[in-house]
Amino acid sequence: MYENILRHPGPTPIPKKVQLAMNKDIFSHRSTEFVELYRETTELVKPVFGTKQDILLLPSGGTAALEAAAVNTVSAGEDVVVVTVGAFGDYFVSICEKYGFNVHKLEKEWGQACTADELRAFLQPLQAIKAVFVTFNETSTGILNPVAELAQVVREETDALVIVDGVSCVGGAPAEMDAWGVDILVTGSQKAMMLPPGLSLVSVSDRAWKVIEENKAPSYYLNLLSYRGWAEKGMTPNTPTITLIYGLHEVCKLIEQEGGFHKTVARHELMKNMVRNAMKALNIELLTEDEYASPTITAILAPKGIDLGEFLTHLKQHYHLDFAGGLGHLQGKIFRFGHMGYCFPSDILQAISLMEAALQDFSYDFEPGAGVRAAHEVFLAAQQKQLQR
Numbered sequence: 001m002y003e004n005i006l007r008h009p010g011p012t013p014i015p016k017k018v019q020l021a022m023n024k025d026i027f028s029h030r031s032t033e034f035v036e037l038y039r040e041t042t043e044l045v046k047p048v049f050g051t052k053q054d055i056l057l058l059p060s061g062g063t064a065a066l067e068a069a070a071v072n073t074v075s076a077g078e079d080v081v082v083v084t085v086g087a088f089g090d091y092f093v094s095i096c097e098k099y100g101f102n103v104h105k106l107e108k109e110w111g112q113a114c115t116a117d118e119l120r121a122f123l124q125p126l127q128a129i130k131a132v133f134v135t136f137n138e139t140s141t142g143i144l145n146p147v148a149e150l151a152q153v154v155r156e157e158t159d160a161l162v163i164v165d166g167v168s169c170v171g172g173a174p175a176e177m178d179a180w181g182v183d184i185l186v187t188g189s190q191k192a193m194m195l196p197p198g199l200s201l202v203s204v205s206d207r208a209w210k211v212i213e214e215n216k217a218p219s220y221y222l223n224l225l226s227y228r229g230w231a232e233k234g235m236t237p238n239t240p241t242i243t244l245i246y247g248l249h250e251v252c253k254l255i256e257q258e259g260g261f262h263k264t265v266a267r268h269e270l271m272k273n274m275v276r277n278a279m280k281a282l283n284i285e286l287l288t289e290d291e292y293a294s295p296t297i298t299a300i301l302a303p304k305g306i307d308l309g310e311f312l313t314h315l316k317q318h319y320h321l322d323f324a325g326g327l328g329h330l331q332g333k334i335f336r337f338g339h340m341g342y343c344f345p346s347d348i349l350q351a352i353s354l355m356e357a358a359l360q361d362f363s364y365d366f367e368p369g370a371g372v373r374a375a376h377e378v379f380l381a382a383q384q385k386q387l388q389r
């Protein structure tokens with residue numbers, strides 16, 4: 001009877017309206033109908049990236065789009081910096097290494113962000129860096145790196161491109177690609193964008209296009225110049241995921257209906273604060289400090305004295321609440337509460353109240369209702385503020 005309450009940091013729930021939009025009849029990707037859909041959708045999605053540049057649509061997961069960003073800009077043997085603060089930063093390192101780039105790895109302990117000063121100190125002794133790769137939102141730890149500041153440092157210290165993996169936050173976190181001086185920003189469909197997996201979005205700055213034009217990218221399917229050429233005609237080089245583009249069009253409409261993208265961002269900020277305050281009230285530790293805490297996913301330590309694996313299984317089996325476990329060395333130590341995309345304050349209250357029920361089942365020592373109350377207080381305060389405006 002019950003539906004699974006999916007609170008993972010991707011894939012995430014899909015709005016009914018988006019599902020319905022994806023049920024439309026299919027048409028050819030060389031038809032005028034497609035050109036209209038493509039042009040309108042890639043225009044509507046620009047505020048989410050904070051860019052005036054074109055948004056390219058790849059029929060792929062986020063990883064392929066990251067690979068496209070790497071292979072189109074850098075050649076084997078060239079020097080790059082990869083900032084890694086967790087599992088997804090490490091994947092970015094692997095992509096760069098596979099292509100034979102000379103990788104300088106700025107590694108931080110999992111749960112920490114990379115600060116502007118750290119990046120500056122790291123860059124200063126290096127020379128001829130072609131690109132700096134940064135994970136915007138580290139999905140394994142719930143850290144939002146300060147990309148605006150990091151991009152500025154790269155500009156001040158080097159001629160390198162700034163290439164950003166925004167897969168788990170673009171759509172939920174503020175992104176000002178142009179104003180921040182980000183050269184390539186990448187995201188995928190199945191996280192904050194509220195879509196099924198299989199579509200990725202890439203935006204490229206003028207500076208980066210110049211580099212791409214000169215670079216001998218050994219890539220056919222992921223060749224961004226080919227995407228740019230076809231985009232001028234309102235099309236993609238090969239058959240796109242037309243159904244998902246219908247969905248993306250509807251997602252953009254939903255964001256408009258929410259009152260504009262800044263409202264969507266504010267909702268994510270509110271949900272983050274609700275989750276964090278609830279955990280504090282329940283004496284359950286958070287992996288990260290507040291300062292760089294992600295607006296889309298919160299990493300939470302195992303409640304004291306509880307076997308995390310058993311707790312998560314119990315939550316799913318008895319309460320249909322589905323959280324994600326930890327990755328790498330954090331497996332069994334943390335769980336990840338995804339609050340991105342099609343997720344609202346009411347969903348947070350629901351999840352915390354179910355969590356409290358499970359805590360009770362495990363005889364955890366706490367004051368029943370304390371977590372829900374703390375989250376609700378954050379919610380009420382935000383409503384008050386809104387009414388006063």
Ligand SMILES: *Cc1c(COP(=O)(O)O)cnc(C)c1O
Nearest residue numbers: 061062063088139165167168188
């Ligand atoms: C999910 C994720 C990816 C990988 O995306 P796929 O669609 O699974 O290929 C890359 N980077 C980050 C930060 C992610 O959260």
